[in-house]
Amino acid sequence: MARVLLFGRLADLAGWREREIEGDSLFALKTRLAEDNEALGEALSGPGVQVALDQEIVRGDAPVTARAEVAFLPPMSGG
């Protein structure tokens, strides 16, 4: 089980910010999330969305261990 975190508009779209999800890779997690919520699935693959695995940005697919933290980060804007 990975701990999945959603931020910004992704969290609003899903209706949750943190959830335990079964999946042994980033791709598997995304597939599971898209099965539950098609609009969220599309948004996760949308432009500018980055993925952090255990607080490090990763590109493409990557294996996900049990108790990993996976965060989906939409385009950032501060200040």
Add this chain to the structure above:
Amino acid sequence: MIRLTDQPFEPGSLLTGFSKGRTETGAIASFTGLARAEAGSTTTLTLEAYPGFTERAIQAIADQARTRFALQDLLILHRIGDIAPGEAIVFVATAAPHRRAAFEACDFLMDYLKSRAPFWKKETGPDGPRWIEPRDQDHADIARWDTQGPETKP
């Protein structure tokens, strides 16, 4: 120092504290960003961060700024949570021997915070909530630092 806070802060006292006791600093530049509402509307901003990740990402860019502009010190304070119009969202101060480096480092840090720091900003106005993403201008602002040389003359 880098700090996130969910409490309102007073930029003047931060600047006073930052400026104190600096016998080798010739220049301090500071920037204060305020939450802004269109006339007559009751807009609230909500800033979300990713605890731990956000501080580390800002620390990395602060370290870069220190080296690039040969800063003596810097301070970044950023609000999270709900922010009312007129309240300060962000405060940046930089200390250097000479003014150019202090000005440029402040500018550089703000351009980074606007479009690359891990914050998510929601504006709640009369038409409901809206997530704000970097504008083309914000991307153009940060791109200036990718093309300029790393040296600044004092």
